[in-house]
Every structure is written in structure tokens, then in C-alpha cells.
Amino acid sequence: MMKRSKLGVAITAFFITFLAVGCSNTSSNNSSNGGSDKYTTYMNQGKDAASSQKYETAEEKFEDAHDVKATSESKAYADQAGDMKDAQEEIREYEFKDALGELDKAANKTNGYSVMTKQASKLYKTIDKVQDHITNDINPLYKKAKLSYRDGDYQAAVESCDQILDLPYINSKYYKKVKKNVKHLRKVANAKLNSENVNDDIDTENLDANDDDEATTSNKQSSNSKSSSSNSSNTNNTSSNSNKSSSNSNSSNSQDNNAASQKSSATSSSSNTTANNNNSNTNSSSTSSNDSMMINGQTVTGRVISQTRNQLSSIGVDTSSWSDQKVVDFMRSAANSGHTTIDSYTKQDVENFK
Known part of the structure; x- marks a missing residue:
């Protein structure tokens, strides 16, 4: 009886040990599968965000996946999404040269996500064309307009601005800052041409139409514009009366000097107009x-x-x-x-x- 009792105890102990080992293996497998599932979920979420061009979210999801299971793929995808996110920000700030650098990295990322690679390549071509238009089409005309304005040839300045505003692609979102700067320059030049009172804030040293210029900075000074406008109006009225009665105004005010210069230009224009009218019998x-x-x-x-x-x-x-x-x-x-x-x-x- 004693031998049978010992045998029964041994058999019972064996089954208990077997069950314990089985449960342990099952738990380990479940844990492994759970980690794998999280990795796949995060990677898919990142891919969906990237396809929708939500690169900041994509970067976060790929990093989450990398935290669960560090792979070369999750690392490359996260870095590539980060490059695309930075490129988006540079484009929003109209920093196209910097954006091209980020897009180039994204397009040539080793082990990168194919969707983002294609997106980067396509956007690179677009921004490269924008930069080419600004450098070779717009800036030469903008420089010409600025120099004409500086020399007091306001008609030429207006015409150069009009040529920019007539460009077929100028209404694209990528040229928003350019268009704003050009329209502001044209507005001031046209006001000068018509001898209207205007706040002269044109920086003739800045010849890049895509840089921060008077149009993007003048709003910061708007709180002072009303009082300065009033003073400017009084000064211009005095200057106008002075020029009508005498050509020898010695006022130190720069607007008086501009008015005098415009009067001299108008006198020359008057002579040319008379000759043209006599020749054409108009x-x-x-x-x-x-x-x-x-x-x-x-x-x-x-x-x-x-x-x-x-x-x-x-x-x-x-x-x-x-x-x-x-x-x-x-x-x-x-x-x-x-x-x-x-x-x-x-x-x-x-x-x-x-």
C-alpha cells in the first residue's frame, strides 16, 4: 500500500509540473504575440497618416512602433516622416531652399516608406520649379521695380510690378508672400505717381521678392500709422503750397524734397506731352x-x-x-x-x- 501511495504522489507531481510549464510557455507566447500586434498596429497607423500627408502624426506612430520593436524599417520610416514634417514647415514659411534639402533627404531615405518616397520626389519637383521661377522670372523684375522706385521712376516701377502680377502661376499658394510684397510696392509706387499721400516704407536694398519685406512688416507698425498719417498729410500740404509759390524750398523734411523732385519730373513730362499731341493731332x-x-x-x-x-x-x-x-x-x-x-x-x- 505504501508503494502505491508513493507512486500516486509522483504521478500527481508530474502532471502539476507539466501543467505549470505549459502555462508558462503559453503566457510567453501571448506576450510575444501582443508585442508583435502593437508594432504592426503602430506601423499601419503611421502609414495611414503618411498617406494623408499628416507627417507629424506619422512620425509619432513610427516612433511608437520602434519603441515596441526596434527595427531598421521603423527607424527609417520615423526619420523619413520627420524630414517630410520639417519640409512642410519650411514651405509654410516660404523657406524653399531649406525645404528642398529636407525633401531630398526624404526622397533618398534608405529603407524608407515607398509612399513617402514618391511624395517627397513629387513635391521636390514642384518646389524646385517655384524656386526657379522666383530666382529667374520674378526677382529680376522685382529688382527692376525697386531700382526704378528708388530713382523716382514710379511709372516704370508700376509696370514691372504688373508684369509680375500677370505671370500665369502667381496665384499659386507658393507665391503668396511674393504677391503680397509686389502688390504693396505697386500700391506705393502708384500713389507716388499720382502725387498721393502715402507712407513711404519701401526698402530698396531688399531685392528678393520672397524675403520678409515692407509688406510683411508694415502691419507690425500699424499702431503708429494713424498719427504719422496725420502729420504726413499736414507736411505734404505745406510742401505742395510751398512748391507752387516758390521752387526754393529748403525744408529738411524728406517728403518736401520728394514733392519738389516730382514737380520737376512733371514739368519735363509736360513738354513731351505737348510735342506728342502736336504730332498726332489729338x-x-x-x-x-x-x-x-x-x-x-x-x-x-x-x-x-x-x-x-x-x-x-x-x-x-x-x-x-x-x-x-x-x-x-x-x-x-x-x-x-x-x-x-x-x-x-x-x-x-x-x-x-x-
Whole structure:
């Protein structure tokens, strides 16, 4: 009996040990599977975010996956998402050169996620083209406009700005800062051209249209604009009266000097207008001596001149040998015949003008 009892105890102990080992292995396997499931979940979440171009979220999810199970794939994906996130931020700040560097890293990431690789390559081409347009198309015209403004040739400054604003891609979101700077320069130059009171805040040393310029910084000074506008108005009125009564104003105020310079330019323009009107037999009574580029009190911009040339070309008239002044004189002549809009011009208007 004693032997049977010992045998029973041994058998019972064996089964208890077997069950314990089995439970331990099952627990270990479950833990391993749980970690693997979390890794896969985080990786899939990161991929979904990357596909939606939510790179900050993608970076976080890939890092979570890497914390669960460090793999070369999770590390590469997290780094690539970080590069794309930084590129997005650089683009939002219009820092296109820096953005190109981040996009290049993302596009050439070893073991990177194929979706982000394609996104980076495509965006790189877009931003590279934007940077090329700014460098080779916009900045030369912007520099020309700034230098014309500095030299007091406000008409030329306005025309150069109009050429930029007429570019077919200028309304793209990537040129928002450029457009804002150019429109501000044009507004101030046009006001100067028409002898209007304006806050002169043009930085003629800054010749890159994509840099922070007067248009992006002037709002910070808006709290002082009302009082300075009032003082500027009084000064300009005094300057105007002084220039009418005497050409020998010695005021130290810079606006007085600008007004005097504009008066001298207007006198020269008056002489040219008289000569042009005598040669073309147009009605000089519709313009004053300093209104050679104006019709009915409105300055004719470079954009309008270009549109007029296009309209005349569409009806078979070659204006390649015409100066801008001659185009304006034609518009004035056509207006005398009742044709005051560009699409109303006819060949008979051209014959009457000639």
C-alpha cells in the first residue's frame, strides 16, 4: 500500500509540473504575440497618416512602433516622416531652399516608406520649379521695380510690378508672400505717381521678392500709422503750397524734397506731352501738362497697355513699333470716338488715330 501511495504522489507531481510549464510557455507566447500586434498596429497607423500627408502624426506612430520593436524599417520610416514634417514647415514659411534639402533627404531615405518616397520626389519637383521661377522670372523684375522706385521712376516701377502680377502661376499658394510684397510696392509706387499721400516704407536694398519685406512688416507698425498719417498729410500740404509759390524750398523734411523732385519730373513730362499731341493731332484739352500717361484722370498701367496691344493684334494691327506713350495716345483718341473699353477698339479707331 505504501508503494502505491508513493507512486500516486509522483504521478500527481508530474502532471502539476507539466501543467505549470505549459502555462508558462503559453503566457510567453501571448506576450510575444501582443508585442508583435502593437508594432504592426503602430506601423499601419503611421502609414495611414503618411498617406494623408499628416507627417507629424506619422512620425509619432513610427516612433511608437520602434519603441515596441526596434527595427531598421521603423527607424527609417520615423526619420523619413520627420524630414517630410520639417519640409512642410519650411514651405509654410516660404523657406524653399531649406525645404528642398529636407525633401531630398526624404526622397533618398534608405529603407524608407515607398509612399513617402514618391511624395517627397513629387513635391521636390514642384518646389524646385517655384524656386526657379522666383530666382529667374520674378526677382529680376522685382529688382527692376525697386531700382526704378528708388530713382523716382514710379511709372516704370508700376509696370514691372504688373508684369509680375500677370505671370500665369502667381496665384499659386507658393507665391503668396511674393504677391503680397509686389502688390504693396505697386500700391506705393502708384500713389507716388499720382502725387498721393502715402507712407513711404519701401526698402530698396531688399531685392528678393520672397524675403520678409515692407509688406510683411508694415502691419507690425500699424499702431503708429494713424498719427504719422496725420502729420504726413499736414507736411505734404505745406510742401505742395510751398512748391507752387516758390521752387526754393529748403525744408529738411524728406517728403518736401520728394514733392519738389516730382514737380520737376512733371514739368519735363509736360513738354513731351505737348510735342506728342502736336504730332498726332489729338485733343490736348482732355489732358493736363503732366498727364501724358493718364486718361480721364486715371493712370494707364503697363498691364492695360499690354492688354491693348493684344486686342489690336487680334484685329490685325501690329503695334510692335509703337511706344507705350503711342498706345496711350491711341486709347485717348479712341475714347474721343466713344470707344472707352479695350474690347471695343476697331480698325477704324486705328485709321482715325493715324
